Amino acid sequence: MLMGGYHIAVVGATGAAGTELLRVLERRSFPVASLRPIGSARSVGKCVQFCGESIPVEKLDAGSFDKIDIAFFSAGGDVSRNYVPIACQADAIAIDKSSAFRMDPHVPLVIPEINAEDMRLHRGVIANPNCTTTVMLMALYPLHKIFRVHRVFAATYQAVSGSGTRGVEELTRQTKSWTEDEEGCSRRPAGDALSTATHHSHASHSEADKVFPHPVAFNLLPHVDSFLDSGYTKEEVKMQDETRKIMHLPELRVSATCVRVPVYRAHSVAVSAEFERAVSVEQAREVLAKAPGLQLVDEPHSNRYPMPLSVAGKDNCQVGRLRLDCALENGLSFWVSGDQLLKGAALNAVQIAELL
Ligand SMILES: NC(=O)c1ccc[n+]([C@@H]2O[C@H](COP(=O)([O-])OP(=O)(O)OC[C@H]3O[C@@H](n4cnc5c(N)ncnc54)[C@H](OP(=O)(O)O)[C@@H]3O)[C@@H](O)[C@H]2O)c1
Numbered sequence: 332m333l334m335g336g337y338h339i340a341v342v343g344a345t346g347a348a349g350t351e352l353l354r355v356l357e358r359r360s361f362p363v364a365s366l367r368p369i370g371s372a373r374s375v376g377k378c379v380q381f382c383g384e385s386i387p388v389e390k391l392d393a394g395s396f397d398k399i400d401i402a403f404f405s406a407g408g409d410v411s412r413n414y415v416p417i418a419c420q421a422d423a424i425a426i427d428k429s430s431a432f433r434m435d436p437h438v439p440l441v442i443p444e445i446n447a448e449d450m451r452l453h454r455g456v457i458a459n460p461n462c463t464t465t466v467m468l469m470a471l472y473p474l475h476k477i478f479r480v481h482r483v484f485a486a487t488y489q490a491v492s493g494s495g496t497r498g499v500e501e502l503t504r505q506t507k508s509w510t511e512d513e514e515g516c517s518r519r520p521a522g523d524a525l526s527t528a529t530h531h532s533h534a535s536h537s538e539a540d541k542v543f544p545h546p547v548a549f550n551l552l553p554h555v556d557s558f559l560d561s562g563y564t565k566e567e568v569k570m571q572d573e574t575r576k577i578m579h580l581p582e583l584r585v586s587a588t589c590v591r592v593p594v595y596r597a598h599s600v601a602v603s604a605e606f607e608r609a610v611s612v613e614q615a616r617e618v619l620a621k622a623p624g625l626q627l628v629d630e631p632h633s634n635r636y637p638m639p640l641s642v643a644g645k646d647n648c649q650v651g652r653l654r655l656d657c658a659l660e661n662g663l664s665f666w667v668s669g670d671q672l673l674k675g676a677a678l679n680a681v682q683i684a685e686l687l
Contacts, residue, residue, distance in 0.1 A: 336364030337684075340399045340423065342414065343406035344368030344379050344388060347495045348428055351677035352403055353381050359681055369395055370406075396421035401684050404428060405676065419455035424687060426457050426680045433458040433573060440576050443682040444623045445472045450686055457683050460577060461569040462675025463487050463555075463589065467600045468577060469674065470650040470667040473622035474615060475578060478606035478661070485570060485587040488599040489555055490639060491547055493671055494591075498542045502593055505548035548593050555589040564589055597639035598675065599668040605659040612653050615663055619650050624674065629653050637668035645670055646678055 339356070343349040345368070356363060366386055368379045374388040389395065391410065396402055396418040404411045404418075404427040411431040418425045432438040439449040440458045442465055450457060460468075467485060474480065491498040545552055556566035571585035620627045628637050629651035637649035648669030656662030669675060 336362040337400040340367040340402040342369045342404045345370045348405035348676040351672045355677045355681045396423045399423040428459045462671035464573045466669035469648040478608045478610045482584040484603045486601045487589045488592045490594040552591040594639045596643040598671040603664045606661045642668045
């Protein structure tokens with residue numbers, strides 16, 4: 332390692348999470364001696380911008396991690412499973428944003444505000460948690476420290492950028508189609524001003540190009556990740572398993588329903604949590620107002636509460652709509668929103684690197 336900086340590789344540098352990671356490294360003045368942006372063969376010939384320089388993207392291969400100190404991975408689980416071990420063999424520390432190693436008992440799964448001390452046990456790989464789980468825990472964990480949580484019900488509202496750049500493109504394409512084309516006009520309520528708009532033809536996209544199984548524009552998809560035999564989706568099970576691991580609560584019960592919504596950026600979660608100790612809204616507000624990485628926005632009578640548009644591009648998550656839950660013992664309901672590309676991915680990963 333050179334004095335004054337680290338040699339950094341970013342696998343997935345052209346993707347949604349990777350692009351954001353480059354911006355976070357710049358903005359937090361992370362000490363970078365050299366940057367190696369890495370993608371697939373599709374990205375060869377492209378450049379990324381970093382600190383005023385245009386740097387060519389390299390194709391991922393077995394030599395990608397030579398002389399690298401820290402390798403950030405955001406290119407999906409298969410790439411991580413194949414290349415994280417190669418990075419470790421080359422003596423790089425891998426910070427992985429995929430789900431490949433999150434539940435490996437030898438891999439710390441870290442949200443720095445919650446379990447930074449777990450990083451001490453790392454053997455070369457540190458995992459970044461699922462983005463929705465992170466947003467939920469930024470508010471749940473501070474409450475747990477005081478009131479001791481023992482079960483959680485959650486419904487998520489997940490932005491399309493959680494599915495990467497192709498998810499964003501699909502929402503844009505469908506939104507244009509709905510406002511301009513017959514397909515959209517036929518499904519809008521009669522009399523809607525938009526339904527009288529001029530019709531334009533648009534390039535059709537094959538089933539194979541699709542990220543989502545149904546239209547996501549003007550719709551809700553109660554389906555994030557694949558279905559399991561239990562009826563839950565993988566994303567919903569991640570919310571239970573990862574929460575247990577991060578909070579060191581192996582018995583905690585978390586029941587989630589994960590929903591994709593036509594929002595570009597920032598995930599939200601409606602949480603109802605039951606605690607061992609009695610909880611009041613005033614006490615909860617006091618705890619959450621002091622929690623790191625979190626902003627309390629809870630003035631319902633002035634219509635002030637967290638929203639995706641309020642947190643998009645911001646480091647802090649926001650929590651609001653605090654109320655005693657009328658169906659649970661010692662229960663509290665709240666709403667939390669957070670930029671999943673920042674706290675759920677890039678920012679959290681850079682915070683881990685800063686702790687290293
Ligand atoms: N989006 C989020 O909010 C979010 C949040 C937390 C975690 N993550 C995780 O981050 C990872 C990437 O997500 P994303 O949303 O950034 O996806 P994305 O926008 O689709 O980007 C995928 C990136 O991976 C690269 N890639 C794909 N296959 C590759 C291969 N075989 N070899 C080398 N590079 C390859 C792509 O390079 P090309 O451009 O060359 O294809 C691109 O840079 C996933 O594991 C995801 O679970 C995402």
